[in-house]
Amino acid sequence: MRKLTVRHESWPIAGSFTISRGSKTSAEVVVVTLEEGGAVGRGECVPYARYGETVPGVLEALEAARARIEGGLSREEVPEVLEPRAARNALDCALWDLEAKRTGRPVWALLGMPEPRPLVTAYTLSLDTAEAMGRAAVKSAHRPLLKVKLGRGSTEDLERLRAIREGAPKSRLIVDANEGWSPAELPGLLDACAKLGVVMVEQPLPASDDEALRGLGRPVAVCADESAHDRHGLAALVGKYDALNIKLDKTGGLTEALALARDARGHGLQLMVGCMVATSLSMAPAALVAQDAEVVDLDGPLLLARDREPGLHFEGNTLFWPPRELWG
Numbered sequence: 001m002r003k004l005t006v007r008h009e010s011w012p013i014a015g016s017f018t019i020s021r022g023s024k025t026s027a028e029v030v031v032v033t034l035e036e037g038g039a040v041g042r043g044e045c046v047p048y049a050r051y052g053e054t055v056p057g058v059l060e061a062l063e064a065a066r067a068r069i070e071g072g073l074s075r076e077e078v079p080e081v082l083e084p085r086a087a088r089n090a091l092d093c094a095l096w097d098l099e100a101k102r103t104g105r106p107v108w109a110l111l112g113m114p115e116p117r118p119l120v121t122a123y124t125l126s127l128d129t130a131e132a133m134g135r136a137a138v139k140s141a142h143r144p145l146l147k148v149k150l151g152r153g154s155t156e157d158l159e160r161l162r163a164i165r166e167g168a169p170k171s172r173l174i175v176d177a178n179e180g181w182s183p184a185e186l187p188g189l190l191d192a193c194a195k196l197g198v199v200m201v202e203q204p205l206p207a208s209d210d211e212a213l214r215g216l217g218r219p220v221a222v223c224a225d226e227s228a229h230d231r232h233g234l235a236a237l238v239g240k241y242d243a244l245n246i247k248l249d250k251t252g253g254l255t256e257a258l259a260l261a262r263d264a265r266g267h268g269l270q271l272m273v274g275c276m277v278a279t280s281l282s283m284a285p286a287a288l289v290a291q292d293a294e295v296v297d298l299d300g301p302l303l304l305a306r307d308r309e310p311g312l313h314f315e316g317n318t319l320f321w322p323p324r325e326l327w328g
Helices: 055-064 066-070 075-080 086-103 130-139 154-167 186-195 207-213 231-237 254-266 280-292
Strands: 003-019 022-036 039-045 123-125 145-149 172-176 198-202 221-224 243-246 270-273 313-315 318-320
Touching: 003 055, 003 066, 022 055, 022 086, 022 280, 039 086, 039 280, 055 066, 055 086, 075 086, 086 254, 123 130, 130 154, 145 154, 154 172, 154 186, 186 198, 221 270, 231 254, 243 254, 254 270, 254 280, 270 280
Parallel strands: 123 145, 145 172, 172 198, 198 221, 221 243, 243 270
Antiparallel strands: 003 022, 022 039, 313 318
């Protein structure tokens, strides 16, 4: 008999984390634990208000599916009981972990993948004043890849970006506007990003306005985030974006994330694998998808005041495959 445990956990962020939509001081996660045959599998998700998700809503969805889950629900059957995104992600990843623990084989071997290699992840600079972000860039100038949160006005954002480039002259930069720019200001902002050496701009326009990207000259690669979820909407992104950001909380788990990555490659899109601010338990399955990505953004645990034990091992920006006790 399988036993399901679902719980809400709050993990404090080191300081605060600010994007164009607001700030937070803690990561609110939901953890699914499955016990069966003496083995324990776990998965973690982050309910995201941008998509109408809440912690109570995710807990309720998982509780509603309890009978099916404890009755032996398979990964293939998960879409029958849960909609994509956070709740499905936690369950899907817990089922992968459970299989790995029961069989004694790591998830990467179950998938027929080679042993995961270390990954260089971006490190995120939270949205702030130009002066504060410049100081943060100086402190992080040793990091090879910085992700910069922008999206509050073109003039102010350019001041922030110039301050960051001055503070971290050798770092590669990714800009994430979190839907904060408008179609009218976008061409000028992309040109400025190109001149400042930005390698990718993530979700510059609101998802509802991103048709303005079609046919637009893009001197910097533009990556879909809030516009990209699972394979269902992939075709609509082709021609508007150069890349897409795969997050397991959006796809509904590792299973769909791997399928989305494969299909996106078939459309000639670059891959970025990202995360919400969460613990190493969320990052571990995403690290499998990130093995073939041009850009890796799995710095969630680095933004927390503390992480799980055991957690992922980081050396600077380099992320190493986790111990079996954590996941997989």
